[in-house]
Amino acid sequence: MNYIENIYICLAAPLLVALFVVHRYRRQSLLFILAGITACLFSSYISTFIANVLEADPQSASLEISPVVEEIMKLFPLVFYLLAFEPPKGEITGEALMIAIGFATLENTCYLMKGGADNTLRLLLRGFSTGAMHVACGAAISIIVTALWDRMYLRYAGMLAALCLAITWHGIFNILVNQQGAAAVIGFALPVLTGIAVVMIRRRIYGPPPLQGADGPGTMRQV
Amino acid sequence: MIESIENAVQLVLLIACTVLAVMYNIRRNPPNGGLLVLFFGSYLLGDLYWLLYLLFYGHTPKIFYVSDLSWYAAYVFLHLLLMRLSTEEERKTRCPAVWLLPAFTTGMCIFYMQYGSYISNVIAAVLMSLLLVHSARGLVHIRKHPEAASRKMLYITVLVFCFIEYCAWTASCIWEGDTLANPYLWLDCGLTVCMVFILPAFRKAVEA
Numbered sequence: 001m002n003y004i005e006n007i008y009i010c011l012a013a014p015l016l017v018a019l020f021v022v023h024r025y026r027r028q029s030l031l032f033i034l035a036g037i038t039a040c041l042f043s044s045y046i047s048t049f050i051a052n053v054l055e056a057d058p059q060s061a062s063l064e065i066s067p068v069v070e071e072i073m074k075l076f077p078l079v080f081y082l083l084a085f086e087p088p089k090g091e092i093t094g095e096a097l098m099i100a101i102g103f104a105t106l107e108n109t110c111y112l113m114k115g116g117a118d119n120t121l122r123l124l125l126r127g128f129s130t131g132a133m134h135v136a137c138g139a140a141i142s143i144i145v146t147a148l149w150d151r152m153y154l155r156y157a158g159m160l161a162a163l164c165l166a167i168t169w170h171g172i173f174n175i176l177v178n179q180q181g182a183a184a185v186i187g188f189a190l191p192v193l194t195g196i197a198v199v200m201i202r203r204r205i206y207g208p209p210p211l212q213g214a215d216g217p218g219t220m221r222q223v
Numbered sequence: 224m225i226e227s228i229e230n231a232v233q234l235v236l237l238i239a240c241t242v243l244a245v246m247y248n249i250r251r252n253p254p255n256g257g258l259l260v261l262f263f264g265s266y267l268l269g270d271l272y273w274l275l276y277l278l279f280y281g282h283t284p285k286i287f288y289v290s291d292l293s294w295y296a297a298y299v300f301l302h303l304l305l306m307r308l309s310t311e312e313e314r315k316t317r318c319p320a321v322w323l324l325p326a327f328t329t330g331m332c333i334f335y336m337q338y339g340s341y342i343s344n345v346i347a348a349v350l351m352s353l354l355l356v357h358s359a360r361g362l363v364h365i366r367k368h369p370e371a372a373s374r375k376m377l378y379i380t381v382l383v384f385c386f387i388e389y390c391a392w393t394a395s396c397i398w399e400g401d402t403l404a405n406p407y408l409w410l411d412c413g414l415t416v417c418m419v420f421i422l423p424a425f426r427k428a429v430e431a
Contacts, residue, residue, distance in 0.1 A: 056286050063276070064287040147257060148303065157299055161265070164296035168268045171289040175275045183279070204249075 007109050008041045032095045035077035036102020043073035043103075044110075062178065067170035074103055074138060075163055082145075082155075089149045093142040093202075100138030104131040125188050132191035133173050137166040139198045169194070226401050229408050230274050233415045237267040240422055247422075253429040258304040259422070262297050266418065269293030291343055298350040301381065301421075305357045308374060308428055316364040324355040331389060338396045351385055358382045373431030377424040384417045 015034045019027055047069045051061040077099050078092060087095075108131055117123065141162040148158035176187025241263040248256040269290040276284055284290075306314075332348035358378040365371050365378070391410035398405045 054286050059280070060284070060286045064284050064289055067289060068287065068292075144261070154303055154306065157303060161261070161296040161299035161303075164292035164299075165261070165265050165268060168265075168272050168289055168293035168296075172268065172272050172275060175272070175279060179279060 004041060004044050004106075004110055007113060008037060008106060011106060011109060012037055029094070029098050032077065032081075032098035033102035033105070036074065036099035036104075037106045038102075039073040039077060039099065040070075040103045040106040043070045046073070059178070063171060063174050067167050067174060070103070070134075071137060071163055071167045071170055074099055074134070075141065075159070078142070079159070090146055092145060093139065096138040096142035097135060100134040104134040107131075107134070129173075129177065129188040129191050132195055133170060136191050136194035136198055137170060139202070140169075140194070141166055143198065143202055224401060225403060225408060227274065227277060229411055230270060230277075233411065234267065234270045234274060236415050236419060237263055237270060240419060241267055243422060247426065251430075253426075255304055255307045255429070256425075258300050258307065259425050262300040262304060262421070263418070265293050265297035265300055269297065288343070295346055295350060298347075298354060302350065302353045302357065304425070305354070305361070305377075305381065308377070309357070309361060310371070312368075313361060313364040313371065316360050316367070318360060318363040321356055321359045321363065324359055325352040328352045328355065331393070335392060335396065351388070354381055355385050358385075374428045377421070377428045380417060380420050380424040384414065384421070387414045387417055 012034055015030050015037075019030055019034070022030060043066075047061065047066045050056075050065050050069065054065075056065060078096050081087065081095060082092065108126065111126060111130075112123070115122070141159065144162040144165075145155055145159045148154040173187055173190050176183050176190065178184075179187070241260060244256065244260045244263050247253065248260060269292075272290040272293065273283075276282075276290075328348045328351050332344045335344045335347075358381045361374060361378040362382075365375050387410055391407055391414060394405070394407040394410055398407060
């Protein structure tokens with residue numbers, strides 16, 4: 001049995017202490033990592049609850065329930081940030097990534113506790129596939145939302161559509177990595193390929209990153 | 224089996240459309256071209272999830288249709304595309320007859336509720352109403368302002384797309400069976416052809 005609450009306390013405690021010490025901008029990043037870890041904890045509870053209520057077998061839970069719950073839970077802190085703080089255009093990509101990183105950290109730690117840390121290749125695959133999948137999905141959602149920033153209606157409708165897209169992408173990934181042979185290899189490669197595509201799209205929208213200085217992205221082109 | 228083949232053909236054509244839309248974006252950088260890519264990409268992912276599930280597990284999802292979400296996302300992206308291409312004046316065009324379309328989608332939604340889940344049918348009806356109303360209003364506007372005629376083909380294609388989708392949904396409620404006699408298969412083929420036409424229609428709308 002995995003005591004996810006205990007793992008959560010171990011990971012969240014140092015971040016929580018650091019929140020009171022670090023500089024404002026770093027504090028914001030830490031807060032979003034913490035939000036990602038918390039989202040992972042809650043999505044674990046909610047997925048288990050829904051699977052029990054619907055009497056789902058492990059396969060259906062993994063392919064049909066967890067992608068939906070995980071992506072929705074990851075989006076909640078971002079939506080709260082957008083609604084409560086109304087950040088300027090282009091500032092949410094970093095925050096979405098922090099949430100995804102936090103989420104992937106707790107998920108991978110739970111995986112380590114369950115499966116052990118002795119097999120380097122398996123963990124390498126795990127780290128660069130499932131971990132990268134969360135990051136790629138978070139980045140894709142934030143890029144779509146930023147591109148549709150000009151009107152409130154477009155922004156939130158685009159966010160919902162991007163969420164649906166991320167859920168399906170996550171579901172396809174789960175189907176592929178649950179197979180053997182070539183399908184699994186394609187599945188494991190998918191997040192890294194998605195990450196590369198997201199970086200290319202981001203470069204196309206914002207142009208190349210500035211060499212130094214500027215915190216935010218450059219002038220955005222029409223999408 | 225025949226339905227899987229038809230879905231695979233649709234998937235291949237959607238891959239082609241997505242690649243063409245991406246290439247068109249890279250070469251010409253048209254306004255809102257990214258939304259067209261997202262429309263094709265979303266529909267493509269929905270099809271891919273559905274096909275992979277059938278291929279590896281031999282049955283459709285038992286609890287939740289994840290691919291439905293992707294198809295809804297495709298409708299949202301298409302609606303956002305139409306919204307961004309249209310002018311403020313066009314969006315303010317009044318035509319009472321256009322409101323017959325939401326009445327039609329509501330009626331169909333109630334009919335489909337006998338066969339499927341309430342929530343998914345309501346979502347589909349809302350999204351289809353948005354697409355139908357926007358396209359029909361656009362056509363009314365074009366009749367009054369012929370200078371905006373470049374978007375006519377896009378609106379007609381979207382209207383045809385929505386009506387074929389409705390025909391396919393209705394056929395899937397009435398007819399069952401994985402044979403060529405099932406009209407759903409032919410309507411889904413028509414839907415694929417219609418989606419292919421969205422690309423040149425968009426091109427005409429933005430290049431005029």
